[in-house]
Amino acid sequence: MQKSKATSDAQPQLGGLGTGAVVVLDGGTRVRLDDRVDYWPATGEWRPLGPPSNAAELAGGVGMTSLLEYLASERVRTGHPVLGPVPLTSDRRVTCNYCQQPAELHGGLAVYPDRKDLANRSFWVCWNCNAWVGCHNGTDQPFGGLANEELRHARISAHKSFDPLWEQGRMTRREAYAWLSKTLSIPSEDCHIGMLSLEDCRRVNQVVWDTFEQP
Numbered sequence: 001m002q003k004s005k006a007t008s009d010a011q012p013q014l015g016g017l018g019t020g021a022v023v024v025l026d027g028g029t030r031v032r033l034d035d036r037v038d039y040w041p042a043t044g045e046w047r048p049l050g051p052p053s054n055a056a057e058l059a060g061g062v063g064m065t066s067l068l069e070y071l072a073s074e075r076v077r078t079g080h081p082v083l084g085p086v087p088l089t090s091d092r093r094v095t096c097n098y099c100q101q102p103a104e105l106h107g108g109l110a111v112y113p114d115r116k117d118l119a120n121r122s123f124w125v126c127w128n129c130n131a132w133v134g135c136h137n138g139t140d141q142p143f144g145g146l147a148n149e150e151l152r153h154a155r156i157s158a159h160k161s162f163d164p165l166w167e168q169g170r171m172t173r174r175e176a177y178a179w180l181s182k183t184l185s186i187p188s189e190d191c192h193i194g195m196l197s198l199e200d201c202r203r204v205n206q207v208v209w210d211t212f213e214q215p
Contacts, residue, residue, distance in 0.1 A: 037071075085110035088122065090140045096126035097145040103132075105140055133194070144195030154201035158193045161208040170212070183207050 075081050087104035094103040103126050108118030111125060111132055124142050125132040131146040147155060162180065166173040181191035184203055193204065 084127070088140075092140050094124045094142055094146075096129055096131060098129040098131055098148060099126060101126065101128070103146060105135075106132075143192065151198050151201070154198050155193050155196065158196065158201040158204040161205045162193065165208070165212065180204065180207075183211070 072081075085106055087106055090105045092105075094105075095101070096103050103124040106123055106125050108115060108121040108123060111123045112118050121137065122135040122140050123132045124135065124140075124146060126146055129146070129148055131148040131151075133142045133144055133146045135142055162176065165171055165179075166176040170176075171179065177191055178188065180186075181188040184191065184200060184207065186196075186200065193201065196204065
């Protein structure tokens with residue numbers, strides 16, 4: 001086994017779990033979390049460090065979700081509950097379009113802890129629905145409605161289909177969005193991929209293929 005290497009940064013995606021630095025061992029084969037267990041990404045298993053009283057339960061756990069649930073429950077049991085990310089202050093009110101509850105404004109690292117390039121960006125988030133939306137740079141104005149995981153993937157896919165139209169010089173960006181607005185019959189002020197529904201994102205992929213990609 002290679003010598004342990006402690007990372008210099010905390011692990012914000014664990015929401016307060018961990019009493020010290022996360023330790024990556026064996027070239028990243030396993031990751032030590034909360035000084036209690038090692039997580040093995042290759043197999044999805046997590047294994048106890050030392051002989052905890054519930055070692056049998058720990059050894060039987062598989063998957064990151066079970067791991068985080070265990071660590072969170074241990075923190076509660078020992079009187080050190082997990083602290084959630086602290087929302088930013090804003091006078092704007094944004095509602096989650098899935099559960100209709102108020103969304104919270106957070107910095108980029110609360111949503112994407114591995115994306116330091118988003119540290120200065122803001123996101124409206126509903127943690128219960130695993131949904132969020134980014135804000136216009138330097139503001140708390142959301143691009144559109146919150147997106148859950150399925151919609152986020154659909155918008156990424158739509159960008160991959162649509163963006164080459166203007167990135168590769170087939171037309172200007174303005175012309176590309178004007179074409180998309182007309183083709184989808186969506187008003188130009190609402191025709192931005194970050195504002196599109198799941199169905200409309202799928203339509204983007206289809207109309208780009210039908211118009212430009214078919215031989």
